[in-house]
Each structure stands twice: as structure tokens, then as C-alpha cells.
Amino acid sequence: MxxxxxxxxxxxxxxxxxxxxxxxxxxxxxxxxxxxxxxxxxxxxxxxxxxxxxxxxxxxxxxxxxxxxxxxxxxxxxxxxxxxxxxxxxxxxxxxxxxxxxxxxxxxxxxxxxxxxxxTMPGIDRPALAALLPSLGDNDVIMLDLGANTECDARNLIQFAIMGAAYSRIVTGRDAPRVRLLNIGTEETKGTDELQQAAQRLRAATGLAMSFDGYIEADKINRGTCDVVVTDGFSGNIALKAIEGAARFVTDLLRTAFTSSLRSKVGFLVSRPATELLKHHLDPNNHNGAVFLGLxxxxxxxxxxxxxxxxxxxxxxxxxxxxxDLTKRIAADLSELGEIRVRGRARARAEGESA
Amino acid sequence: MxxxxxxxxxxxxxxxxxxxxxxxxxxxxxxxxxxxxxxxxxxxxxxxxxxxxxxxxxxxxxxxxxxxxxxxxxxxxxxxxxxxxxxxxxxxxxxxxxxxxxxxxxxxxxxxxxxxxxxTMPGIDRPALAALLPSLGDNDVIMLDLGANTECDARNLIQFAIMGAAYSRIVTGRDAPRVRLLNIGTEETKGTDELQQAAQRLRAATGLAMSFDGYIEADKINRGTCDVVVTDGFSGNIALKAIEGAARFVTDLLRTAFTSSLRSKVGFLVSRPATELLKHHLDPNNHNGAVFLGLxxxxxxxxxxxxxxxxxxxxxxxxxxxxxDLTKRIAADLSELGEIRVRGRARARAEGESA
Missing domain, CATH: 3.40.718.10 (Isopropylmalate Dehydrogenase)
Structure with a gap:
């Protein structure tokens, strides 16, 4: 073909x-x-x-x-x-x-x-915008949604998790990418009802091609401990831009300092490999290409x-x-989720009958 | 006294x-x-x-x-x-x-x-957590709320703006600190209903001891173009931690690069003033002391x-x-807002009568 x-x-x-x-x-x-x-x-x-x-x-x-x-x-x-x-x-x-x-x-x-x-694909209520971000780990981290949906319910977040995991499997080659929900704390009681419901259902699901690790706070996004960060579009946009702004803030400070004295200028030349590495990691061109998932x-x-x-x-x-074939992968994962739900219901029914 | x-x-x-x-x-x-x-x-x-x-x-x-x-x-x-x-x-x-x-x-x-x-003080529905963040401008920027209130309505956001401005007047010495609402775009139609309502009312208000400049995106928080960034506690916590995490990410990358070769090590020593400046700006100890405002x-x-x-x-x-006397300042600003409301109503009534 x-x-x-x-x-x-x-x-x-x-x-x-x-x-x-x-x-x-x-x-x-x-x-x-x-x-x-x-x-x-x-x-x-x-x-x-x-x-x-x-x-x-x-x-x-x-x-x-x-x-x-x-x-x-x-x-x-x-x-x-x-x-x-x-x-x-x-x-x-x-x-x-x-x-x-x-x-x-x-x-x-x-x-x-x-x-x-x-x-949108069958089984997806809303598409999401996903981007690759640099991390200290072996691979880029995927974050979604980044602004397509200002407000999201638990169902949207779960679908984002599935789409993000499918994308991450392609990028990282991992069978079960580590997925987390962005929250303001890692305890189960933290955050909105939507987040808590989504976390509960992702924790309960088995057979999904991901490893769901609960919540992640925004200061850990780039640590390389997680492959997919799932969030609503408002928070995702805030987190993404805050990271971009802070990275630029630090490099601007460095530039000011490096150009402020001859001694620093010399230092800058000698440490060129360091600044090249920085540029490589932070240059948005190296992480360009946000994807609308779910269409x-x-x-x-x-x-x-x-x-x-x-x-x-x-x-x-x-x-x-x-x-x-990302679209096919997402469709397969969604049908897997459907089967989990059906199996879950069958089990609940069986348990109800045996009670 | x-x-x-x-x-x-x-x-x-x-x-x-x-x-x-x-x-x-x-x-x-x-x-x-x-x-x-x-x-x-x-x-x-x-x-x-x-x-x-x-x-x-x-x-x-x-x-x-x-x-x-x-x-x-x-x-x-x-x-x-x-x-x-x-x-x-x-x-x-x-x-x-x-x-x-x-x-x-x-x-x-x-x-x-x-x-x-x-x-809470009379006129304040909910207290907010405010912190000082480094900026490229002449003074630190104040951001609130940072996690005390996961969800906020327009009224909460307006009260946060007033409290943040009072705090900023003390920190910066400006008569009318530049206040902005954190949003995912700067157009009037961006963001949640709560944000749009808050922006509309702050734009309409006159006589407040602040200069309300509309929305700010998260990548501009540290640019020094704004003195007070107002947001709900969920987004504020995400933005603050994303900034902390990104700053650490960049400095970690630098450290790795600087220690990876002798050439870079020499560069590091020569450019000590640059890294000291960076440390000074980014050391959380230099911006320590978050305040619960509104109590x-x-x-x-x-x-x-x-x-x-x-x-x-x-x-x-x-x-x-x-x-x-921060508490007294906030109380004075709130009574000013009250007067604006009363005057607004009186005017509306007068206009109604004359019509």
C-alpha cells in the first residue's frame, strides 16, 4: 500500500x-x-x-x-x-x-x-491540541489539550489520555506510556471534580495501552518522569506558555549577564557547547508541530x-x-475502552446475580 | 503608635x-x-x-x-x-x-x-494566596491566587485584583500598579465567562488605585510589563509551578553542560558573574514569603x-x-469600589428619571 x-x-x-x-x-x-x-x-x-x-x-x-x-x-x-x-x-x-x-x-x-x-472520530467528543515538549528524560513529553477546549469534563480528559498515549507510543516506542493528569497536588482529593472522576476511571481501567500514574504538578512536566500530561485546554495553555516564558526569562537573564563584561564574554565563548545544548533543547523549532488529535x-x-x-x-x-497510522491506533484503543466498559458491566451484573 | x-x-x-x-x-x-x-x-x-x-x-x-x-x-x-x-x-x-x-x-x-x-475582611468573600515572582522589570510581579481557591467567580477575581494592587503599591511604590487577568489570549472574547465578566467590570471601574490593562498570557508573566497578575487558584498554581519547573529545567541543562567537559568547566568559572546573577534571580529564597490576602x-x-x-x-x-498597613489599604480600596457602585447606580437612576 x-x-x-x-x-x-x-x-x-x-x-x-x-x-x-x-x-x-x-x-x-x-x-x-x-x-x-x-x-x-x-x-x-x-x-x-x-x-x-x-x-x-x-x-x-x-x-x-x-x-x-x-x-x-x-x-x-x-x-x-x-x-x-x-x-x-x-x-x-x-x-x-x-x-x-x-x-x-x-x-x-x-x-x-x-x-x-x-x-471527530467515532468515540471522541472533542479533538485536542497536543504538542511535544523537551524533557530531561530520554524522550519528549506530550501535553494535551493546549487550548482547543477551555472547559473539559472527565469523559473529555479520559479521551485525551487515550489519544495522547497512542501518540506517545509512536514517538517513544514504549508499549505503555506513562500518563498523568495535570493537577495542583498529587493527593487523590486535590483539584476539580472532573479531574478526580477522570483519575478514578483511569485507575480502574485495565487493558489500556498506557500506565496511568495519577496526578502530576506543573513543576514536574519537564522532569522526564512522565510521557503524557493530560489537562483541559485552559490549564494546558497556561502551563505551556508559562514554561516558554520562564525558559525565555532565564535565557534572557543569561544573555544580559554574558554580555555585561569582558570576563563573561570570554566565559560565553569558552562555554559554547553548554549554550549550544541549551539552544538545542529550548529552540521551539526543535519541538515544532502541534497535532489536532481525534479527527x-x-x-x-x-x-x-x-x-x-x-x-x-x-x-x-x-x-x-x-x-x-495514528487514527487507527486511537480507534483500536477506544474500542478497547469500550470492551472494558462492557466487561465491567458484565462483571457488575454477574456479581449482582451472585449476591 | x-x-x-x-x-x-x-x-x-x-x-x-x-x-x-x-x-x-x-x-x-x-x-x-x-x-x-x-x-x-x-x-x-x-x-x-x-x-x-x-x-x-x-x-x-x-x-x-x-x-x-x-x-x-x-x-x-x-x-x-x-x-x-x-x-x-x-x-x-x-x-x-x-x-x-x-x-x-x-x-x-x-x-x-x-x-x-x-x-475575611468585610467586603472580601475569599482570601487569596499571593506571591512575588522575579521579572525583567524594575520590580517583582505579584501573582494571586496561587491555590487557595480552585474555582473563582468574577466577583472573587475583582477582589483579588484590588488586594493585589494594594500589595503592589507597597512593594513597588507605584500609585496605580498595572493589573492584568491571566488568560489564554488577549482578545476580549478569550477565556471563561468569569474572566470576561471580571475584565468588563474592571475596565468600567474608575477611581480604583490601579491601572487595569486587560488580559496577560502566561509567557508574559515575567516580562516586567505588569505588576499584578490575577487568576483563579488552579491556574495560578499551574502557572507558578510551571515557571519554577521550567527555570529548574534550564538551569539543570546548563549544569549538565557545564560539567560535561573541561572546556565548559573553564567557561563556567570565567562566567561566574553570569551564573551568580541567574542564581540571584531564580533562588526561591529571594522571593520567599507568600501572603494570605483578605484576612x-x-x-x-x-x-x-x-x-x-x-x-x-x-x-x-x-x-x-x-x-x-496593608489591611487598611485594602479596606479603603474596597470602600472606593463600593462608592463607584453606588455612584454608578445613582447615575443610572438619574438617567432613568431624565429619560
Whole structure:
């Protein structure tokens, strides 16, 4: 079976067509079996492809007249979706012309278009936005939801846990990724009713392809002791941005200090390997590519300010999720959960009869 | 008028009596007009005071038989409050024997005891936990609530804004501290209904001793563009811990890198001023002393693992809040808000009549 194509919205993002095309070309070198559908202004895409014959040979161009702007309201973008590069890229996934779409455009618009065109998978009430974060462990940690759902109930959180675990199995190769719910303490009585219910049901479930470890506090997210951090979209967005802001705060302090005296400047040069390591771990381009999980198709959001290497990482995420058929994995896990519920009920009934 | 005393729970905290007494002695040097009430095991406090004759001369000892343990449930601690050093320190504030209490013990127990003994101020529905965070600006930023209230309505958030602004005026000397609500975007339509209502009412209010600037995202908390960040206790706890965790993550990465090669080790030594600056900004001891705002009395929570310098900073916070009479300031601001409401109603009535 041939692999599905990857649709790339070549117009989204702050860095323009050249960056998107260069990024796709970089990714294509790592995944040379993939074909691409490049969506956007045909003339500009063709010009950008001149520098990348390798990608050109593996791509088809789908012309789009228009672009969704960064500050456009999702509802406004939806109305003219069929004319925009983002809308046509998502539509290509809906029609089966591509298996995944990657866009660096307006997050709200991308989410709205994806939900409307692709619909949620059977068994999933709401899609969630998941990202990879750096950790001190052997692999990145996945956190979800990051803003798609401001408020969530226990059922949503459980579905997020299942989707996050399926994604983590692909990223980490672990059979049973360590999953935790983000909370303000680790005791069972901490947090909202929704969290406590979700924890109770995940603890009780057996047969899920994850190891549920209870709660995690926000200062432990990057420690490498957990593979999937599950939370509602409001808290997830706060945690993600707080981490980004604090990392930038520390590096800004360092930069100030390193440039404030000759002695420090010398120190900075000598300790270049240290600062390179830091840059490697903290550069958002190295962790680029947030995924909307739970839709009938793979949608990857690249950061608006990502460079070509960042875009390549986002395309990379799409390629890996297609190679391992994420959507099928989630569906299988959900049916497993269904069986657990049925078995649970059968057991309860049997116990009721024997009582 | 003589200044009220500061009660110090000498038994709380992981570091023991010596650290608490050394910390109080350090603070006493900076605030030499203050008297202290040292609460806990009399023998151990006396022994610790041998090294600090300066503090001994300004202190009275209040013996307590018992200690609240770190993992004790607040309800259990409440039942035997009268025997514990924490309970007696809070009780001293209630009886007017001290103006403020400082404890490094169990946060939940301290909050429960303080609420029960001191009650909330007239006009305040719920107290909030506020802390000072480092920033790139000229002053620390105050964030509240940090976990006292898992869920908050618009009215709570407005009261937190008023309390935070009063605290910030003391810390920063600004007449109108810049106050913002923590949210997942800065557009008016972002976030929960509670946030939107609170923002609307704060925007409409005039005459409050603050400059309300709308929403702030979690990556901007430390940028120095805002003096008070207002949030519910769940999100505040997540944001605070995410910042702590990310700062530790970055410094851990740096440490690993700096110790991995001789070249880096040399770099580390040469760039000592840079790492000292970092340590100064990120050392939690330099920002120690979270305050329960909104009670009839000042209660300061010192971090359990704070060293003597950290404890001194927590006592320092208590001293500054007493010197500037925080409680009176909040009461004045609340009555101002009351007047705004009354004036608003009177105007609405007048407009109704003239229509």
C-alpha cells in the first residue's frame, strides 16, 4: 500500500512560501517515500520549488487564490475556506487526496476548519491540541489539550489520555506510556471534580495501552518522569506558555549577564557547547508541530514563526503519524475502552446475580 | 503608635528551629523597631536564641507543645490547633498580641487556621494566596491566587485584583500598579465567562488605585510589563509551578553542560558573574514569603525548604505589610469600589428619571 500524501499549506506562517517549501523539502529528504500536495499561490510555489528539484518531483501543486490572515476570526475564515490555501489543504484530507495537512497559519481558523471538514472520530467528543515538549528524560513529553477546549469534563480528559498515549507510543516506542493528569497536588482529593472522576476511571481501567500514574504538578512536566500530561485546554495553555516564558526569562537573564563584561564574554565563548545544548533543547523549532488529535485525519499546526528546520519537524510529525497510522491506533484503543466498559458491566451484573 | 509584633512559628519548615530563628534575627536587623513573638518549643527556641542576642532582646517566647506535620490534613490540624505552634501564632494575631504571623509549615493547615481564626475582611468573600515572582522589570510581579481557591467567580477575581494592587503599591511604590487577568489570549472574547465578566467590570471601574490593562498570557508573566497578575487558584498554581519547573529545567541543562567537559568547566568559572546573577534571580529564597490576602491580619507563608535568608525575606514581607498597613489599604480600596457602585447606580437612576 502506498503512503497517503501530505498536504502543505504553503501560504500560512509569518516566514512566507520559501520557508514552508524549504521545510517540506528538508522533511522529504528524511521521508523519501512521501508525496506532497502543495497548496497556495501557484506562481510563488513554483518559484520556491526551483531551489528544491527533489521536492518538485514528489509534489503536485493545488492553486489557492486566497490566504487566511493571522488575525482573522475563525468564523470569517470558515465562510471563505474554499478559496484559501488552509481550507483547501484541510479539504484535501477530507476528500482522501492527502492523509495529513500541515499549516503554519491562524490556529483558531485551522481548528475550526478541521473540525467542520473532518469531524471527530467515532468515540471522541472533542479533538485536542497536543504538542511535544523537551524533557530531561530520554524522550519528549506530550501535553494535551493546549487550548482547543477551555472547559473539559472527565469523559473529555479520559479521551485525551487515550489519544495522547497512542501518540506517545509512536514517538517513544514504549508499549505503555506513562500518563498523568495535570493537577495542583498529587493527593487523590486535590483539584476539580472532573479531574478526580477522570483519575478514578483511569485507575480502574485495565487493558489500556498506557500506565496511568495519577496526578502530576506543573513543576514536574519537564522532569522526564512522565510521557503524557493530560489537562483541559485552559490549564494546558497556561502551563505551556508559562514554561516558554520562564525558559525565555532565564535565557534572557543569561544573555544580559554574558554580555555585561569582558570576563563573561570570554566565559560565553569558552562555554559554547553548554549554550549550544541549551539552544538545542529550548529552540521551539526543535519541538515544532502541534497535532489536532481525534479527527478523521491528521492535522499538524506548525508555529507561525518557525524557520525551515521547524517546518521540516512539523512535516516530520505528520509523516510519522501517517506511517504508524495514528487514527487507527486511537480507534483500536477506544474500542478497547469500550470492551472494558462492557466487561465491567458484565462483571457488575454477574456479581449482582451472585449476591 | 508602636508597631504591632510579628509572631513567628518557630517549628514549621523542613529546616528546623535554628533556621527560623536565624531568619527572624536577620530580618530584625533590617527592621529594628519590630518586636517578635516566637512560638514553639521553649527549650529549643531558647537554645537557638543563644546565637542571636539581638533578637532575644526583642522577643517573647510563647511555648507550644505540639507541631503541625507537613502531611497532616488541615481538618486534623484544626482540631488540635490550640496546642500547635502554628495555631498559637495565628491565634496571637486574632487576639491582637501580634499584627502578623509567619509560618513555614503545612500550607493547607495554615490557610484553614487563618481563615477560621481571622475571618475575611468585610467586603472580601475569599482570601487569596499571593506571591512575588522575579521579572525583567524594575520590580517583582505579584501573582494571586496561587491555590487557595480552585474555582473563582468574577466577583472573587475583582477582589483579588484590588488586594493585589494594594500589595503592589507597597512593594513597588507605584500609585496605580498595572493589573492584568491571566488568560489564554488577549482578545476580549478569550477565556471563561468569569474572566470576561471580571475584565468588563474592571475596565468600567474608575477611581480604583490601579491601572487595569486587560488580559496577560502566561509567557508574559515575567516580562516586567505588569505588576499584578490575577487568576483563579488552579491556574495560578499551574502557572507558578510551571515557571519554577521550567527555570529548574534550564538551569539543570546548563549544569549538565557545564560539567560535561573541561572546556565548559573553564567557561563556567570565567562566567561566574553570569551564573551568580541567574542564581540571584531564580533562588526561591529571594522571593520567599507568600501572603494570605483578605484576612483580618497579615499571614505570611515561608517556603518549607527556605534557608535563613529566605525566612528573613518572609519576615521582611510581614514587616513591610505591617508598616504600610496593608489591611487598611485594602479596606479603603474596597470602600472606593463600593462608592463607584453606588455612584454608578445613582447615575443610572438619574438617567432613568431624565429619560
Amino acid at each position: 502506498s503512503l497517503p500524501r501530505i498536504a502543505v499549506d504553503a501560504m500560512g506562517g509569518d516566514e512566507g512560501v520559501q520557508t514552508m517549501i524549504s521545510g517540506a523539502a528538508l522533511a522529504r529528504r528524511r521521508h523519501d517515500k512521501f508525496k506532497f500536495l502543495l497548496v497556495g499561490d501557484e506562481t510563488r510555489i513554483k518559484a520556491a520549488l526551483d531551489a528544491h528539484p527533489n521536492l518538485r518531483g514528489a509534489s503536485e501543486i493545488l492553486h489557492a487564490e486566497d490566504v487566511v490572515s493571522g488575525d482573522e476570526k475563525p468564523t470569517a475564515a470558515l465562510r471563505r475556506a474554499r478559496k484559501t490555501s488552509m481550507g483547501l489543504a484541510v479539504d484535501a484530507v477530507k476528500r482522501g487526496q492527502a492523509g495529513a495537512a500541515v499549516s503554519a497559519g491562524n490556529t483558531g481558523a485551522l481548528m475550526a476548519m478541521s473540525k467542520l471538514a473532518l469531524r 478523521n485525519g491528521v492535522i499538524v499546526k506548525s508555529h507561525g514563526s518557525a524557520n525551515a528546520a521547524g517546518v521540516a519537524n512539523a512535516v516530520d510529525v505528520a509523516a510519522r503519524l501517517l506511517e504508524d | 508602636s508597631l504591632p509584633r510579628i509572631a513567628v512559628d518557630a517549628m514549621g519548615g523542613d529546616e528546623g528551629v535554628q533556621t527560623m530563628i536565624s531568619g527572624a534575627a536577620l530580618a530584625r536587623r533590617r527592621h529594628d523597631k519590630f518586636k517578635f513573638l516566637l512560638v514553639g518549643d521553649e527549650t529549643r527556641i531558647k537554645a537557638a536564641l543563644d546565637a542571636h542576642p539581638n533578637l532575644r532582646g526583642a522577643s517573647e517566647i510563647l511555648h507550644a507543645e505540639d507541631v503541625v506535620s507537613g502531611d497532616e490534613k488541615p481538618t486534623a490540624a484544626l482540631r488540635r490547633a490550640r496546642k500547635t505552634s502554628m495555631g498559637l501564632a495565628v491565634d496571637a494575631v486574632k487576639r491582637g498580641q501580634a499584627g502578623a504571623a509567619v509560618s513555614a509549615g503545612n500550607t493547607g493547615a495554615l490557610m484553614a487556621m487563618s481563615k477560621l481564626a481571622l475571618r 483580618n491580619g497579615v499571614i505570611v507563608k515561608s517556603h518549607g525548604s527556605a534557608n535563613a535568608a529566605g525566612v528573613a525575606n518572609a519576615v521582611d514581607v510581614a514587616a513591610r505589610l505591617l508598616e504600610d
